[in-house]
Amino acid sequence: MSCRWLHLPKKICDIEEKKLVCVCVCVCVDPLKHRAMFCLRLRGISLSSWRMLQCRPLSCESLITQMNNCTDEEQIFNVIERNKASLSENHVGCAFNMLWQLQKQKTALLRNVTRVRDHPQFVTLCNLASNHIQSMNDDTLVNVLYITKQFAVVAHDPLAEALVIEAWKRLERLDINVLSVFSTCLADQHLCSSPLMGKIADAVNRKLESIQDLRCLSVLMVNIASLISQGFQERLVSKTEQLFDTLSSSNINTARRIVQFLRNVKYTYYPLVERCDRVFVRDVNLLDLDSITKILSLYQTLQFHSFEFTKVAKQRLTEMIPLCGHPSNFVKLFATLGPMARPEEKEKLESTMLLLSEELTSQQTLVVVEAMAAMESRNSCLINKIASVLNKYLDNYKPAELLKITQALIFLHFQNKELFVKLRELLLRHLEDTALLSKTSILVCAISMISSHLSEAVITRIEASLPQWNLKELNDIAAAVLRWIQYDHTCLGSTTGKQLKLLQTLDRCGRQRLQQNGNLDLLWEELKSLRGAWFYESLIEETIAALQRFVDEINYANVAKIASFLSRTNYLSTPLLDRIASVVVQQIEKIHPFSVLAITLPFSILNYDPPQRDEFFGACMQCLYSYSGTLDPLMLVFLGFSLATLEYFPEDLLKKIFNIKFLAKLDSQLEMLPSSLQTRVQLRLMELNRAVCLECPELQVPWFHDRFCQQQYSKEVGIMNGAQQQIYKMLAEILGGSSYVKASVLSPYYHTVDFECILDKRKKPLPYGSYNITLGKPPGMYWESNTQLLESKLPPGAERIAFEFLDLRAFCTNIPHLKGKSAMKKRHLEILGYRVIQVSPFEWNSMALSTKAARMDYLREHLFGECKS
Numbered sequence: 001m002s003c004r005w006l007h008l009p010k011k012i013c014d015i016e017e018k019k020l021v022c023v024c025v026c027v028c029v030d031p032l033k034h035r036a037m038f039c040l041r042l043r044g045i046s047l048s049s050w051r052m053l054q055c056r057p058l059s060c061e062s063l064i065t066q067m068n069n070c071t072d073e074e075q076i077f078n079v080i081e082r083n084k085a086s087l088s089e090n091h092v093g094c095a096f097n098m099l100w101q102l103q104k105q106k107t108a109l110l111r112n113v114t115r116v117r118d119h120p121q122f123v124t125l126c127n128l129a130s131n132h133i134q135s136m137n138d139d140t141l142v143n144v145l146y147i148t149k150q151f152a153v154v155a156h157d158p159l160a161e162a163l164v165i166e167a168w169k170r171l172e173r174l175d176i177n178v179l180s181v182f183s184t185c186l187a188d189q190h191l192c193s194s195p196l197m198g199k200i201a202d203a204v205n206r207k208l209e210s211i212q213d214l215r216c217l218s219v220l221m222v223n224i225a226s227l228i229s230q231g232f233q234e235r236l237v238s239k240t241e242q243l244f245d246t247l248s249s250s251n252i253n254t255a256r257r258i259v260q261f262l263r264n265v266k267y268t269y270y271p272l273v274e275r276c277d278r279v280f281v282r283d284v285n286l287l288d289l290d291s292i293t294k295i296l297s298l299y300q301t302l303q304f305h306s307f308e309f310t311k312v313a314k315q316r317l318t319e320m321i322p323l324c325g326h327p328s329n330f331v332k333l334f335a336t337l338g339p340m341a342r343p344e345e346k347e348k349l350e351s352t353m354l355l356l357s358e359e360l361t362s363q364q365t366l367v368v369v370e371a372m373a374a375m376e377s378r379n380s381c382l383i384n385k386i387a388s389v390l391n392k393y394l395d396n397y398k399p400a401e402l403l404k405i406t407q408a409l410i411f412l413h414f415q416n417k418e419l420f421v422k423l424r425e426l427l428l429r430h431l432e433d434t435a436l437l438s439k440t441s442i443l444v445c446a447i448s449m450i451s452s453h454l455s456e457a458v459i460t461r462i463e464a465s466l467p468q469w470n471l472k473e474l475n476d477i478a479a480a481v482l483r484w485i486q487y488d489h490t491c492l493g494s495t496t497g498k499q500l501k502l503l504q505t506l507d508r509c510g511r512q513r514l515q516q517n518g519n520l521d522l523l524w525e526e527l528k529s530l531r532g533a534w535f536y537e538s539l540i541e542e543t544i545a546a547l548q549r550f551v552d553e554i555n556y557a558n559v560a561k562i563a564s565f566l567s568r569t570n571y572l573s574t575p576l577l578d579r580i581a582s583v584v585v586q587q588i589e590k591i592h593p594f595s596v597l598a599i600t601l602p603f604s605i606l607n608y609d610p611p612q613r614d615e616f617f618g619a620c621m622q623c624l625y626s627y628s629g630t631l632d633p634l635m636l637v638f639l640g641f642s643l644a645t646l647e648y649f650p651e652d653l654l655k656k657i658f659n660i661k662f663l664a665k666l667d668s669q670l671e672m673l674p675s676s677l678q679t680r681v682q683l684r685l686m687e688l689n690r691a692v693c694l695e696c697p698e699l700q701v702p703w704f705h706d707r708f709c710q711q712q713y714s715k716e717v718g719i720m721n722g723a724q725q726q727i728y729k730m731l732a733e734i735l736g737g738s739s740y741v742k743a744s745v746l747s748p749y750y751h752t753v754d755f756e757c758i759l760d761k762r763k764k765p766l767p768y769g770s771y772n773i774t775l776g777k778p779p780g781m782y783w784e785s786n787t788q789l790l791e792s793k794l795p796p797g798a799e800r801i802a803f804e805f806l807d808l809r810a811f812c813t814n815i816p817h818l819k820g821k822s823a824m825k826k827r828h829l830e831i832l833g834y835r836v837i838q839v840s841p842f843e844w845n846s847m848a849l850s851t852k853a854a855r856m857d858y859l860r861e862h863l864f865g866e867c868k869s
Contacts, residue, residue: 070102192225350382427447
């Protein structure tokens with residue numbers, strides 16, 4: 001018999017990972033007789049199969065190896081195209097992972113996400129992933145979802161939807177790392193407030209004690225922040241503090257996410273922010289431009305001031321200047337470095353921006369104009385150029401962006417009628433079209449800034465919707481109406497009446513909002529951003545009454561916020577201030593030193609000593625002295641002045657401030673501040689220096705502000721307004737001539753005095769001559785050290801009198817109680833040898849003094865008679 005082998009096609013396939021099965025189907029006739037031929041044939045089959053194995057990717061291992069060896073996306077796509085019929089879920093996961101790894105190796109400018117996403121084989125890969133979802137393990141499933149989001153696959157894509165649904169089904173079994181990645185995918189799809197994110201928050205709440213990975217926890221904290229309760233928030237913060245020591249420099253992004261979480265929940269928890277800040281300072285060289293920009297933005301929102309980080313960040317940003325040639329990078333650098341740069345650095349930044357201005361996109365131009373306002377730029381060429389670019393993109397901006405543009409251009413003193421006309425027309429068109437309350441308040445605010453009035457129809461629509469707005473929106477509308485009434489001279493007749501009626505409705509709605517709040521936390525959310533004339537004039541009494549209703553809810557957690565608010569109101573509420581002092585005394589160990597300035601500020605501004613004065617200030621100083629960290633130099637200067645206003649001079653604090661090293665550190669910090677804030681800080685340091693020299697000479701702190709004062713006051717002395725000229729004439733008439741009175745003069749240590757005269761021991765006026773040591777003279781002033789006392793230059797028994805005509809700003813808004821700075825000034829002038837006569841506006845403008853004769857008698861009585869000064 002002959003033997004015949006009938007060979008069917010051989011098929012080599014993957015039946016199981018890491019196994020190769022060769023299937024050969026044959027028919028053998030008389031196998032016993034032809035065993036030798038069988039062996040030879042089998043050997044031939046084996047050799048042929050081995051050759052095929054060498055030239056084709058026949059196993060999972062070999063495919064994954066090929067993908068891992070790919071150096072660009074096209075190579076991966078070629079592997080997918082050749083093997084799409086045999087790709088398993090592991091191959092799919094590996095392909096997605098390699099595509100993303102290749103993107104991450106590129107700079108932001110070189111990434112080609114869109115081209116990869118639109119590639120035909122990427123679509124094939126997505127289809128394969130859809131077919132293998134059920135067989136994917138948890139890690140691969142969520143990783144594929146994450147990578148599809150990085151390649152900008154839309155949320156409603158069938159693959160993205162299927163992956164989210166499958167991950168939702170497996171939610172309870174996902175480990176913490178996979179859960180954190182899944183939460184990020186949902187956040188990218190704007191699902192932070194979704195029920196699914198709520199499920200994740202619940203899972204984190206239940207598993208919190210077992211979580212040991214701070215990186216994963218920080219990701220979850222950021223993503224679930226909008227859904228957690230205050231108790232859960234406190235547990236998360238506590239757990240973060242426990243795990244913080246495990247944080248390494250390689251996880252610097254974890255520290256950034258922790259600060260971002262605190263920003264998201266609006267909780268400035270200083271101990272944790274400080275620990276993150278130390279990580280940023282230590283590893284600043286690991287931070288790129290985006291990270292530094294983000295951190296500084298977070299600090300600004302949290303009102304956290306870190307001199308050390310700002311200093312090292314500025315140095316790092318300066319090093320990046322040569323590397324930021326592309327407009328997108330340079331815009332970020334300009335916006336971040338510009339406000340803290342020195343004048344010569346700002347000039348270079350502005351020159352470069354001028355060259356790049358034509359290449360800016362609409363959003364980049366918006367960032368630039370806001371940065372220029374923050375920099376207090378006065379570069380007219382750049383201002384005009386950026387304004388022309390804004391004009392080109394004006395139709396593309398949203399209402400909130402148009403408001404920012406309007407504010408920035410006005411702050412930059414930009415003058416171009418055509419642009420403002422176009423801006424006004426665009427704002428009015430948006431206002432006519434919108435039905436959203438939030439957009440309406442924004443648009444009305446922007447329109448009012450360019451002095452445009454509204455039609456009666458729009459005013460009627462606004463008035464009808466006022467009850468639906470919160471206090472901030474009501475405040476914005478009121479500010480806009482007040483601007484129209486003040487600046488728009490075309491508002492006559494019925495239009496003015498309509499606007500006044502609108503103000504009355506605003507008052508009523510504002511009072512109703514204040515009465516609706518059921519606890520202090522809800523009330524604070526309404527109050528925290530309120531400023532402006534309308535609020536302080538129309539709602540301040542109702543606001544203080546509302547705060548007093550919840551006075552027992554003031555505690556260590558909110559005491560600094562309430563105190564800061566009171567310092568802005570100029571309203572003296574003794575129940576609230578006494579409660580603040582009591583909370584500080586009783587709970588000082590729970591209060592962070594960074595809050596001490598805000599707490600003391602209303603007491604100094606309003607010139608109020610609480611019943612527990614010594615215990616209150618002692619507790620504040622104890623809080624500062626027990627602190628082992630670095631205190632911000634600016635904060636210490638403002639705190640020292642605040643305490644000095646209340647005649648409280650802690651020796652240790654003053655010695656720390658008036659120290660060469662501290663002042664050098666302060667100088668370096670001033671270089672990074674806008675010029676207006678620089679001047680304010682220098683002024684407070686001068687005032688503190690003056691107070692210590694005059695009220696605490698035993699501390700032997702030298703006076704070192706002559707030059708600063710000469711620069712500040714040389715242009716101001718000798719200038720009188722109309723009311724002062726009338727008073728000057730009356731005093732000259734009473735005293736016997738203009739040679740017996742001086743107006744707008746400077747005392748030793750540079751206090752300004754409205755009017756000054758000298759009386760001998762018999763109350764007889766003395767003419768100015770050899771006795772004139774004041775510095776209120778025109779050019780040719782005697783600019784030597786201005787610190788001598790006055791008595792030594794006068795005849796025996798003579799006295800120098802200072803007249804101070806105070807305005808309403810010198811008093812609390814609710815009672816005629818002298819505020820702190822005016823009281824301090826009086827103390828200082830008396831120390832210098834003056835008899836001080838402070839005339840309040842309540843007396844001077846009263847009906848009793850409505851005639852010139854009555855005012856003359858009033859001045860004579862205070863000059864020559866027995867009276868209270």
